Amino acid sequence: xxxxxxxxxxxxxxxxxxxxxxxxxxxxxxxxxxxxxxxxxxxxxxxxxxxxxxxxxxxxxxxxxxxxxxxxxxxxxxxxxxxxxxxxxxxxxxxxxxxxxxxxxxxxxxxxxxxxx
Amino acid sequence: xxxxxxxxxxxxxxxxxxxxxxxxxxxxxxxxxxxxxxxxxxxxxxxxxxxxxxxxxxxxxxxxxxxxxxxxxxxxxxxxxxxxxxxxxxxxxxxxxxxxxxxxxxxxxxx
Numbered sequence: 001x002x003x004x005x006x007x008x009x010x011x012x013x014x015x016x017x018x019x020x021x022x023x024x025x026x027x028x029x030x031x032x033x034x035x036x037x038x039x040x041x042x043x044x045x046x047x048x049x050x051x052x053x054x055x056x057x058x059x060x061x062x063x064x065x066x067x068x069x070x071x072x073x074x075x076x077x078x079x080x081x082x083x084x085x086x087x088x089x090x091x092x093x094x095x096x097x098x099x100x101x102x103x104x105x106x107x108x109x110x111x112x113x114x115x116x117x
Numbered sequence: 118x119x120x121x122x123x124x125x126x127x128x129x130x131x132x133x134x135x136x137x138x139x140x141x142x143x144x145x146x147x148x149x150x151x152x153x154x155x156x157x158x159x160x161x162x163x164x165x166x167x168x169x170x171x172x173x174x175x176x177x178x179x180x181x182x183x184x185x186x187x188x189x190x191x192x193x194x195x196x197x198x199x200x201x202x203x204x205x206x207x208x209x210x211x212x213x214x215x216x217x218x219x220x221x222x223x224x225x226x227x228x
Contacts (some may be wrong), residue, residue: 004160006160034215034216036218043202043204043218043219043220043221044155044161044218045218046215046216046217046218049215091158093160093161095160095161095216104214105163106163106216107163108153108160108161108162109160110159110160111158111159111160113158
């Protein structure tokens, strides 16, 4: 299957700083990518849909000014957690859609574990 | 919101078939049933998907009832590496339809 790579896999940052997480589709172009957040022992929660060349669509309750998403190319989307606080500590996962029309498949990155201290 | 209901946990003996049920009673005619799994601290992995016919691939089989209100994922010969959380998702298979995850089933394969 297709490969989606996230970087970094693990990051620790100080409270008040910003952290950027990258999501790359390595062997296909992805017009659409998704960002999820997962707290311990919970399911994945969709944060936003990232569309190449346009603004991201955020799910209800997700602050767009805190979680900045940029999808500048067909192979790269970035999530920046601004002014991070300890409650932002979580496992962040991206997903990229491969294919078009009636045959699309979602591939996931390996996740980024963010710890804010 | 997720449109599926799954048991929170299941156990299965190694080497046996693991049968994971999923209820999706409000599924629409153009919605597919997808199965993903997540091994601890990793991103979800695609397993299989189907519309109304039963499907099989190298990982698993998917049995969908005739009324499409429920389905079962079958891992024919479970191994310890199949221990994971399994998610059943319904999704329209076109365009940029997002995947909304429910709580999934935590499957534990016991030696």
